[in-house]
Amino acid sequence: xxxxxxxxxxxxxxxxxxxxxxxxxxxxxxxxxxxxxxxxxxxxxxxxxxxxxxxxxxxxxxxxxxxxxxxxxxxxxxxxxxxxxxxxxxxxxxxxxxxxxxxxxxxxxxxxxxxxxxxxxxxxxxxxxxxxxxxxxxxxxxxxxxxxxxxxxxxxx
Amino acid sequence: xxxxxxxxxxxxxxxxxxxxxxxxxxxxxxxxxxxxxxxxxxxxxxxxxxxxxxxxxxxxxxxxxxxxxxxxxxxxxxxxxxxxxxxxxxxxxxxxxxxxxxxxxxxxxxxxxxxxxxxxxxxxxxxxxxxxxxxxxxxxxxxxxxxxxxxxxxxxxxxxxxxxxxxxxxxxxxxxxxxxxxxxxxxxxxxxxxxxxxxxxxxxxxxxxxxxxxxxxxxxxxxxxxxxxxxxxxxxxxxxxxxxxxxxxxxxxxxxxxxxxxxxxxxxxxxxxxxxxxxxxxxxxxxxxxxxxxxxxxxxxxxxxxxxxxxxxxxxxxxxxxxxxxxxxxxxxxxxxxxxxxxxxxxxxxxxxxxxxxxxxxxxxxxxxxxxxxxxxxxxxxxxxxxxxxxxxxxxxxxxxxxxxxxxxxxxxxxxxxxxxxxxxxxxxxxxxxxxxxxxxxxxxxxxxxxxxxxxxxxxxxxxxxxxxxxxxxxxxxxxxxxxxxxxxxxxxxxxxxxxxxxxxxxxxxxxxxxxxxxxxxxxxxxxxxxxxxxxxxxxxxxxxxxxxxxxxxxxxxxxxxxxxxxxxxxxxxxxxxxxxxxxxxxxxxxxxxxxxxxxxxxxxxxxxxxxxxxxxxxxxxxxxxxxxxxxxxxxxxxxxxxxxxxxxxxxxxxxxxxx
Numbered sequence: 001x002x003x004x005x006x007x008x009x010x011x012x013x014x015x016x017x018x019x020x021x022x023x024x025x026x027x028x029x030x031x032x033x034x035x036x037x038x039x040x041x042x043x044x045x046x047x048x049x050x051x052x053x054x055x056x057x058x059x060x061x062x063x064x065x066x067x068x069x070x071x072x073x074x075x076x077x078x079x080x081x082x083x084x085x086x087x088x089x090x091x092x093x094x095x096x097x098x099x100x101x102x103x104x105x106x107x108x109x110x111x112x113x114x115x116x117x118x119x120x121x122x123x124x125x126x127x128x129x130x131x132x133x134x135x136x137x138x139x140x141x142x143x144x145x146x147x148x149x150x151x152x153x154x155x156x157x
Numbered sequence: 158x159x160x161x162x163x164x165x166x167x168x169x170x171x172x173x174x175x176x177x178x179x180x181x182x183x184x185x186x187x188x189x190x191x192x193x194x195x196x197x198x199x200x201x202x203x204x205x206x207x208x209x210x211x212x213x214x215x216x217x218x219x220x221x222x223x224x225x226x227x228x229x230x231x232x233x234x235x236x237x238x239x240x241x242x243x244x245x246x247x248x249x250x251x252x253x254x255x256x257x258x259x260x261x262x263x264x265x266x267x268x269x270x271x272x273x274x275x276x277x278x279x280x281x282x283x284x285x286x287x288x289x290x291x292x293x294x295x296x297x298x299x300x301x302x303x304x305x306x307x308x309x310x311x312x313x314x315x316x317x318x319x320x321x322x323x324x325x326x327x328x329x330x331x332x333x334x335x336x337x338x339x340x341x342x343x344x345x346x347x348x349x350x351x352x353x354x355x356x357x358x359x360x361x362x363x364x365x366x367x368x369x370x371x372x373x374x375x376x377x378x379x380x381x382x383x384x385x386x387x388x389x390x391x392x393x394x395x396x397x398x399x400x401x402x403x404x405x406x407x408x409x410x411x412x413x414x415x416x417x418x419x420x421x422x423x424x425x426x427x428x429x430x431x432x433x434x435x436x437x438x439x440x441x442x443x444x445x446x447x448x449x450x451x452x453x454x455x456x457x458x459x460x461x462x463x464x465x466x467x468x469x470x471x472x473x474x475x476x477x478x479x480x481x482x483x484x485x486x487x488x489x490x491x492x493x494x495x496x497x498x499x500x501x502x503x504x505x506x507x508x509x510x511x512x513x514x515x516x517x518x519x520x521x522x523x524x525x526x527x528x529x530x531x532x533x534x535x536x537x538x539x540x541x542x543x544x545x546x547x548x549x550x551x552x553x554x555x556x557x558x559x560x561x562x563x564x565x566x567x568x569x570x571x572x573x574x575x576x577x578x579x580x581x582x583x584x585x586x587x588x589x590x591x592x593x594x595x596x597x598x599x600x601x602x603x604x605x606x607x608x609x610x611x612x613x614x615x616x617x618x619x620x621x622x623x624x625x626x627x628x629x630x631x632x633x634x635x636x637x638x639x640x641x642x643x644x645x646x647x648x649x650x651x652x653x654x655x656x657x658x659x660x661x662x663x664x665x666x667x668x669x670x671x672x673x674x675x676x677x678x679x680x681x682x683x684x685x686x687x688x689x690x691x692x693x694x695x696x697x698x699x700x701x702x703x704x705x706x707x708x709x710x711x712x713x714x715x716x717x718x719x720x721x722x723x724x725x726x727x728x729x730x731x732x733x734x735x736x737x738x739x740x741x742x743x744x745x746x747x748x749x750x751x752x753x754x755x756x757x758x759x760x761x762x763x764x765x766x767x768x769x770x771x772x773x774x775x776x777x778x779x780x781x782x783x784x785x786x787x788x789x790x791x792x793x794x795x796x797x798x799x800x801x802x803x804x805x806x807x808x809x810x811x812x813x814x815x816x817x
Contacts, residue, residue: 009501014513017554021517024550025524032545033529035538054541070680070758070767089678090758090767093391093739104541 034104039081042107049107055083055115056102064097076101076113087115160225163213164304167254170206170261171294173199177287181280193276196283197268203290204265211245211258214303218245224310227251227303233316233735235706243327244317249451249467250303252330256447257293259331259338263367264290267342274363281349282342289341292474300467316706316735325385332378333405337443339371340412344440344482347433351485354492361423361432366794368419368436372412373790379405380783391741391756393676393771395779398547403526404446410519411439414512421508425570427497428505430490431512437486441479442519448475449526503573507565514558521550559613559664562657563620566650567627585623589616607672610664617661621654652793656786663782666750669775680765690772692753693717694726699766707731709742712757712766716746728755728768750777 036054037047047053055076063075070089074097075082085103095101095118103115177199184192214227218241223229231248232241246252264286271279297303346364350356382405387395396402415435421428448471499505525542532538563585567578579586593612600608626632628650629643677689681696688694697713711729715722728744743756751774758767 003498006498006501010509013501013510017513017517021521021550021554024553025521028525028546028549029528029542032549033540033542035540054539066759066761070678090756090769093741 036102038078039076039083040078042083042113043081047107049109052104052106054102054104055085055113056100057083059095059097059099059101061098073112076103083113084111085113085115087118089118091118159213159216160222160304160306163210163217164302166206166210166213167294167298167304170203170210170257171291171298173203173206174287174290174294177203178284178291181284185277185280188277190276193280196280196287197271200261200264200268200283200286203287204261204268207258207261211254214251214254215242215245217304218242218251221314223312223314224307225303226305226307229307229311229314231317232314233706234313236317236322237705239324239327240317240322244321246330247317247321247326250297250301252334253293253297253301253451254303255331256334256338257290257297259334260286260290260293260341263339263342267345267367271363278346278349278353278360281352282345285345285348285352286341289345289478292477296467296470296474300470313735316733319707319731319733319736319738319740320389322733322740323385323389325381325389329378329381329385332374332381334378336371336373336375336378336412337405337408337446339367339374340408340436340440340443342367342371343415343436347436348482348485350433350493351482351489354489356429356433356493358423358426361419364432364436365416365419365423368412368416368439369790369794372409372416373787373794375405375409375412376783376787376790379409380780380787384780388743388745389740391743391769393674393743393754393756393769393773395670395776398525398542398544400526401450403522404449407519407522407526408439408442408446410515410522411435411442414515414519415439417508417511417515421505425497425499425505427499428509429493433490433493434486435512435516437479437482438516441475441482442523444475444478448472497571499570500572502568502575504565504568504570506573507561507568510561511558511565514554514561518551518554518558521554522547525550556613559617559660562617562660563624566621566624566653566657581627582620582623585616585619588619589613604672607668610668614661614665614668617664618658621657621661624657625650625654648796649793652789652791652796654789655792656789659782659785659787659789661782662778662785666775666778666780666782670773670779673774674776675772677770679768679770680761681768682763682765687768687770689753689770690774691718692723692772693720694753694755694770696766696768699760702729704731706735707733710757710760712755712768714744714755716753726753726755728757730757747777750775750781752776 034052034054036056037045038057039055042053042055057076057078060075060077060082063073065073067073071086072088072091073084073086075084077083085105087103087105102119103113104117104119105113105115108114177196180199181193181196184190184195217225217228218232219238221228221232221234221241223232227248227250231244231251236244240247244251246255264283267274267279267282267286271282274282343364346360346367350360379402382402383395386397387393415432418428418432418435422432448468451467451471497505525546529540529542532540563582564575564578567581568574589612592615593608596608596611597605625643625646628646629639631639631643633639634642675690677687679685679687681687683696683698686693686695693716695715695717697715700711700713702709702711709729709731711727714726714728716724716726724746726744726746729742730739731742732739741756741758743754746753751772754771754773756769758769760766
């Protein structure tokens with residue numbers, strides 16, 4: 001093989017691998033990404049039952065009900081709408097009423113969000129970033145949610 | 158006093174870094190040896206001052222000086238001593254100080270042991286190193302000063318995030334940083350080569366050990382972090398494709414590619430331009446990782462609380478260094494001469510294939526990690542890209558790579574014989590087929606993927622052993638002769654065998670755990686029995702314990718198999734009084750390389766406890782594999798031919814320098 005042929009083989013091979021990778025990525029991006037919504041967005045967008053998405057908001061105070069066999073239900077609120085959530089399993093350590101939560105799952109026929117994953121993705125202020133951003137955007141951000149954070153920054157020097 | 162001294166030492170280090178950034182470059186332009194040698198003394202002095210600064214912060218934490226904001230926010234007087242020390246880097250400011258300390262450490266090592274480097278190359282390398290250091294000193298001093306005081310010091314601190322109060326944290330971040338920051342050396346060498354417009358096989362011989370050191374630490378750091386997540390977060394998961402994890406995986410993939418392409422460059426003087434690019438990309442990905450974790454773009458255990466100025470500052474550093482080095486690359490790369498020729502089927506060809514797949518896999522991880530961020534900026538939509546995406550992209554790219562792994566070392570340089578290599582790998586092929594057949598028969602028509610993937614793992618492991626047997630002429634010569642030959646093999650050959658076998662071991666662990674993991678969740682009262690994978694787990698009751706800074710609820714489980722008692726497992730829940738938060742401490746019981754795993758949930762009003770139990774077959778192989786890889790790296794590093802900083806006797810090089 002001449003130098004040119006060798007180089008062409010190399011470049012051709014590389015391009016083939018890159019093309020395969022690009023096809024894999026595009027295919028995966030179509031099928032396996034999950035959108036994030038708050039209860040009011042769920043109501044506005046009419047998300048069909050069975051479509052997976054991530055639900056974020058505050059766990060409504062007094063809404064947590066523990067059933068038999070580790071079944072739990074609670075309501076997630078973003079200030080203007082609430083959505084009932086059903087989950088079976090163990091809630092993460094950081095799950096509290098009145099604090100932020102992110103759950104992944106899908107709506108069932110009766111409008112209940114069946115979560116199969118409840119995330120404890122918190123920073124030190126116990127507020128998931130997605131939820132904080134969404135609440136701020138909708139104007140429901142209350143300062144006491146960020147109380148810990150502002151306390152931190154307000155430390156006298 | 159100590160805080161001010163630490164602060165002052167850091168400012169002095171910045172001053173030294175500024176001198177080190179400029180004077181040696183001027184020296185190199187003027188061919189002035191004295192000016193170029195400034196780099197060496199400033200690098201060593203810088204290391205001294207940063208170490209002093211770091212020691213000051215450690216002292217403040219150890220003595221619980223709550224008049225310092227950083228200590229107040231992350232420490233507590235009742236915290237055990239070990240966590241007072243590890244808490245130093247369990248927060249944003251402290252971990253950035255650790256970052257620059259390690260950066261200065263690597264710079265100091267090059268200065269101390271780089272006597273045999275050409276004077277101008279060493280001057281350039283240390284100057285580039287100082288550019289990076291300057292940027293990060295400024296970042297710490299301007300946005301995240303760990304030595305800030307409080308006017309009215311509180312009596313007690315706010316304690317460290319309980320999840321971080323664990324021995325895993327003592328080891329994981331320093332390891333990871335040694336890896337991340339270690340790649341700065343190959344970056345500096347690459348940029349120095351571009352500035353000088355000169356690069357040769359000797360360059361690769363210097364770069365390879367440094368890359369190897371960084372790679373070993375990064376490998377161990379990632380494995381350690383994964384094991385920490387496994388036992389501390391209580392979910393039984395060991396890899397979540399979380400952006401923070403991806404941030405460490407990307408430099409690892411690029412670094413692995415760099416390690417292999419540096420071999421080609423050293424041995425065959427080929428792939429120069431590509432190796433330089435990889436060195437730049439690897440450190441760029443390390444910087445990107447630092448940005449993702451430190452800027453607060455992502456929220457996780459690692460992000461701590463952060464404010465936007467820090468994110469913008471790091472983004473600026475990121476743009477300057479990545480943009481600058483790539484511009485320099487485009488401008489100067491053509492000055493580097495092309496090297497040796499090789500046929501597509503050859504050792505070089507196999508290493509190119511390795512590089513191609515590793516960088517492509519790295520690119521898919523990059524897209525999966527940054528696509529959600531880009532989409533949020535562009536359209537405001539929030540999405541999450543999780544495990545399904547990576548299973549569909551990363552995994553298919555790793556399969557051909559792993560098939561190719563055993564072939565690489567079997568092929569000759571320049572022009573290889575694929576048929577011959579296949580014949581020598583016949584044993585590995587047979588072993589893999591037997592493994593697939595046995596597993597498939599055993600699982601009786603279950604998933605086809607698992608037996609095939611395990612077969613691939615077996616192929617990689619036995620393939621590595623075949624290579625070894627071939628080199629020591631086992632089965633062809635009398636055993637003592639083969640043994641003598643084995644002892645005579647270069648350590649780097651042994652390193653390759655261990656590292657490649659480790660890859661196969663890790664794959665087998667991953668496949669076994671994900672396919673045959675059994676999970677059982679139950680609400681249990683005392684004397685309830687749960688059955689899991691042939692084990693009987695009897696809940697015997699709860700006990701209370703008071704430790705120095707938390708209260709612990711300990712559950713007792715008696716484990717039995719076929720009626721015979723095996724062991725007692727004690728998972729617990731800890732309640733940290735200072736922060737009012739709790740953590741779950743899982744209990745692990747090792748059975749061979751498999752594990753039983755119990756973690757606790759909430760206790761209901763009637764005394765029933767939610768319990769999560771797993772049986773995880775072969776799970777320890779997931780971490781045993783990376784340890785083998787790192788061990789292979791250490792063996793390779795100890796090879797006489799590429800011992801750090803000593804490829805040539807020091808005397809000869811001094812004579813050379815004097816002649817310049």
